[in-house]
Amino acid sequence: MSGQTPTDVVDYATALETALETAAFTEANAVGLSIDDPDDPHVAVAVRHGRIVYIGISDPMLRVGLDQLQDVLNATIVNAFAMWQAQRMRWEPA
Secondary structure, X not given: OOOOOHHHHHHHHHHHHHHHHHHHHHHHHOEEEEEOOOOOOOEEEEEEOXXXXXXXXXXXXXXXXXXXXXXXXXXXXXXHHHHHHHHHHOOOOO
């Protein structure tokens, strides 16, 4: 054990266990949410476990051109996945 006492090893193991539990908790609870415009929202997307779990599109947005709807929806999806990924990676070891 090269100079480490059994207590040191137990402390390191406990710290490692805590860090792994924190990472697992963060991974399990990460959620990405995005809306197209906070002041006048028309598109909302939620991501959990790497999957889209909700897409909401307002009636007025369904009346715009398909190209515009696609652009807004795609941007909102990308932002929701980016938020989910950021939450998955946000954990601090003990």
